Amino acid sequence: MYRCNSFKNLAPCSSQGVDFFAINTDAQALLQSAAENPIQIGELLTRGLGTGGNPLLGEQAAEESKEAIASALKGSDLVFITAGMGGGTGSGAAPVVAQIAKEAGYLTVGVVTYPFSFEGRKRTVQAGVLFSVFLSALEAIEKLQKNVDTLIVIPNDRLLDIADEQTRLQDAFLLADDVLRQGVQGISDIITIPGLVNVDFADVKAVMKDSGTAMLGVGVSSSKNRAEEAAEQATLAPLIGSSIQSATGVVYNITGGKDITLQEVNRVSQVVTSLADPSANIIFGAVVDERYNGEIHVTIIATGFTQSFQKNLLTDPKGAKVGGQESMKSSVPLQSLTSSSPSPSRSPARKLFF
Template sequence: MAIKLITNNVDGAKIRIVGVGGGGGNIINNMVDAGINSVEFIAINTDKQVLDLNKANVKILIGKDVTKGLGAGMDAEKGMKAAENSRDEIHRALEGSDMVFITAGMGKGTGTGAAPVVARIAKSLDALVVALVTKPFGFEGNMKASIANDGIEKLKREVDSLIVIPNQKLIEITDDPNITKNEAFALVDRVLYHATKGISQIITEPGEMNVDMADVRTTMRGMGDALIGTGIASGPDRAEKATLAALNNPLLENIKIKGAKRVLTNISTNNSMKLHEFEKINSMIIAEVGIENESGFIIGTIDDPSMKEDELMITIIATGFDNEETNFGNHTQTKSEGKGIVELAAGKTKLKSNNVNPKREVALYDDEDEQNVQKYKIHEIPNDQDLKNLDVPAFKRRGDDLNLNEDFSENLKPIEEFDDNEWDDFNIDEDFQKPAFLRRQMD
């Protein structure tokens, strides 16, 4: 496969990172502390007290007439109205943007309700709009999860590419069983930081093989669901280790990168990139993705003096997935396979039963970080043959192995073997000799 090498430097691409709501604002604060060059930070909130403490360059208090600066609670409708109420102010803040990142924690009022409005405004300005949002931890409750799912569906319609990070997955892959809640949230923020920095660096930082804004647009414009993986490694095997880490990033867990139509890869080092490392990374990614169209694979390198001398970081962005398939780990199952009832818990598949009629269709839905396992209904439309067999008992039509002639007598205890104490436990009285409907009338 030929590799597209970009030599034009990007001049003045304006990137804005917008944190919406309390969760988005926290992400902005952590990104400001960690540092991302050549971007502008904007914080949008309905809670004035929280917004005043934010470290963003630009702060917008939305919906003053709707929330009085007191927040939207878990009311996404109120968050949406607040953003609509401040549309002009948001529009002015986003004017001239080439790319807009929207970060938010989905599940509460402002982030869930306002993020789609912000995305719509950014799209109207012809900016490339990418949303990186989180879904709640399992311990945050089912109501918050439901609000988040509704908000994500609305946001998906307003952005070019959407990256969803299920918080629960990230906590499940940590090795420390004693991790605190604050440490878990910090872990999520760190993943979001690397994802945003990786994409921003691709556009703003010069390199020997530079990727420009047009390439990022080609990869992410109007592509829907996106996957991003980052990997950092050092030492003699750093290229292989970083690539494997990026390909097996928690953001990619349970959804394989194979089959993506477009992949953009960025490699960052402190001016220590070796030719054989580049070739190794290139071959590993192509082998994993299986891209047949050479124009779908773009790779660039960046010299980052802030990195350690022997450190190598890889950022992989994959888009253009076939929505006809649902991919779980190493297994791809289409909706027509019908292998049994499948339980999905935190993105993991578990075969519940192998005794399911093979003609029945199994609908798979990826609820990712739902704390409680949900079992989905199997619906079968009867055909003519089924209607002819209605006189056959249901258990036989299902193929259940039920032997009605089985002798259960060996498990029965002769009545004379019950002692007096066992009979006392039954509390039998004369009323039980009366029909049930008469007993109900007497109560």
């Protein structure tokens, strides 16, 4: 599942073994999306229109179309559910889709964004009920957490830490969408791209199954010290607001061109393992693709945090920190997060659902 407004940012990453579905009540938005597999939900309820920001309508629409959603999911191994929390369809339908996937036995991962602070002033009235963007987002996150194996929440406000004064509003929202894309692509690449060090799906499942809230880190560098820089960007997770410190489960992937060296792979690994819990279950993959010559990309998913941190993340996504850490100002340049490097070729792999 992916938001139609930003689906075009993720769809170009499509590969064999990966299926993309856009779910929406809005028929017009589906037509304008880049989705090869659109699913219109709640046709009887909304008559092809949007939800007007009402998550109750989004939930009811998904319930109405449960059979269509379940049919699309059939045969999946891993289901990604990505959405922007706070709106009608994302907040209302995402937990329903997650429940369908989880009950079917698929590894289910939620990757969602939490609204910018300035979005909290928006209010929508439906049937005499006042809806708050933040309240809708928090309620949706709590519902989603109960129906996924792993939940990654990306507070949009963290983008303010890496954006400069000249960043346009439109670019900020595009950047938020791109963060979702990188997170989803990073996890799927670990499984679908054949590499020098391959990661078995069972290993990924062992780390992410019933793991609760998780943290996502992405890093890209082409500098002289690219290995260390990419690893540090990913482990500091500025878009989450905390590091991977104390994680008991870590899945990470290193991707580089033919010029990547053994020592660079080792340096990335040293940075990651030095921060994780000493007893952490750490799974990593290493992929070489000539189209990444000059660059190193590191994607990290960290799980197994304390219950207190998970609770804080669900009640205050913007302020949640491991061990009371202060939010770290990121040195990640915007261009590194919005890199449009071509996606490496992939061989046929297990079916994924987004």
